[in-house]
Amino acid sequence: MAGTTHIHGTPAPAAHHDTLPEVPAGARGNLELLEAALAAARAENRAALVGYLPAGFPTVDGGIAACTALLESGCDVVEVGLPHSDPVLDGPVIQTADDIALRGGVRIADVLRTVRETHAATGKPVLCMTYWNPVDRYGPERFAAELAAAGGAGCILPDLPVEESDAWRRSAAHHGLATVFVVAPSSQDARLATITAAGSGFVYAASLMGVTGTRDSVGREAADLVARTRATTDLPVCVGLGVSNARQATEVADFADGVIVGSAFVKELLAHPDDLDAGLAGVRRLAGELAAGVRRD
């Protein structure tokens, strides 16, 4: 935290908060909508289904159609990826999609349009997921303001550890955005408490030690991590990495508040490179299957 102060030369969060201009009600982010969606799933005695797709993939408009399809077909929440040139936490499937999006010239304005139009079309919570450098470069305050104005509900920044997150969290909170932190099986209990105390919206529990991608099974360490995380927080705990089918979704729904699926949706679109409608049909079918899977009864 000393480091963050060092970098930006800014005073402590509370003091700084007072200096930020008030955000008009209509421009605040949709943190509360995210909380309500997760609470609604819990009230229905099921896990929430969280889908991920990168913006600009296969095109900006195609990506908006795909994100909208996710929410129309069973997802409760969508994470829109802001593609990065160096996605060190992503496996080959999402790398390929990011690459297609970046070669297509996707810009942050396109990502924000994807958030805006997906939310407007569905009324459901839409998060942004990306790496820290694009946000740092754009300006954390500017990015938070524009994401909130687009109707975004929050942001997931998996390479921004809690120790470096002060500036971002200050802006996110100011604009009504969730800051979703990732926890991993290697996270020690004391560290889990620090992370969950700083986060909002939900906690993203990585099911295993590894990068994104579909896998045959979800390891037992995921259930252990969720239990250890729950011991530190009342925030919902959603599990991601490796979940790709309804059977796995059911397995995870048994112990987690939400199931996060990304690469499996990307694969559906990659399977039909020249036929967006076929890809969208695949996305809808998979979302429907997963939505059935997350029901516990």
Place this chain on the structure above:
Amino acid sequence: MSEDFFLPDPEGRVPSTAGYFGAFGGKFIPEALVAAVDEVAAEYAKAKDDPGFAAELNDLLVNYTGRPSALTEVPRFAEHAGGARVFLKREDLNHTGSHKINNVLGQALLTRRMGKTRVIAETGAGQHGVATATACALFGLDCTIYMGEIDTRRQALNVARMRMLGAEVVPVTSGSRTLKDAINEAFRDWVANVDSTHYLFGTVAGPHPFPALVRDFHRVIGVEARRQILQRAGRLPDAVAACVGGGSNAIGLFHAFIGDADVRLVGLEAAGHGVDSGEHAATLTAGEPGILHGSRSYVLQDDEGQITEPYSISAGLDYPGIGPEHSYLKDTGRAEYRPVTDDQAMRALRLLSQTEGIIPAIESAHALAGALDLGRELGPDGVVLVNLSGRGDKDMDTAARYFGYYDTDADTDTDAAPDQHPRPQQKTEAE
């Protein structure tokens, strides 16, 4: 004298406990790696205070690497440098042919202390990969080297060298298929295998503690050179010069001179076809602060934080980032960084070869080109110390093509994929 070889930086100097050199550094890593990186930091802190660690490392540095490396004065070369005296610190004479072995042996010892049995590393063209494969053979560790696919195809001999040493070499097909992507892929491996595996990072970049740890293992370069030049020239040099890619050989040389206010610290970065051409790797000249590979430092990036492709004839300098301590030294004004083009470096490479009988790595040739300019600026009373970070054997194919030394058209027997840049066929990363 052997206690002088491993010399961690004295307490109280940068970085801060959070790993910051001024505004640069830090630890921007996924949560899954936090425990592993903290373990490296904790183990290094313990090792620094363990006389047994220093004794074992010093023994290796003397009896395996061949330290201390020589300091060679090069008067015939210096005739082209305005008559200033020029001295070369001969890291090219180390075992494996570059300074890289200094860091690799230190981290190999740490790997063993942590009880890990497998090592991974990135390599742009082979020099850090070969040094790592060498240490793994010596210590009986499993070794996997990530290398951009473009480089593995073009550097079949270095790949063979690593495989001869028992390492697995994995061609990286993601992104631009070069050094930056090799590092990305090594991080992906580390996240998945962190229990058994140490990531033996090859330069003074990456998340804390790597910038400080790798620097400490290379400080021996400057400590030896400072002592040697005081004996030989009877005074400190006016300037010390080194090439910078990630910046490890440069920081190793600079560090012993930081307290000598009258000694200029000059880093030479790869300007490729010229900084204005857009085809360069001059991160400190043309980059902006950002985050790449775990720390905040200058980065070649676009206006939305996407990392841009670097270019240099030298693979070891062909990197869009730079170690955070160099960014700090630049911003505080303690060090200066200058661009050197491919053509300037290649001319200096040939000049040293033909005036002194020493064939430098193309990386180190960037420092030599900078020294020619420094010498001319200083005049006949000047003294310049240059880090000759690596030998040029592996660059001979590139050099032969560049200067037209082949009797027949050697292009016909290579993988002649169309290439917008005249990338070298054999490169070292002896930066």
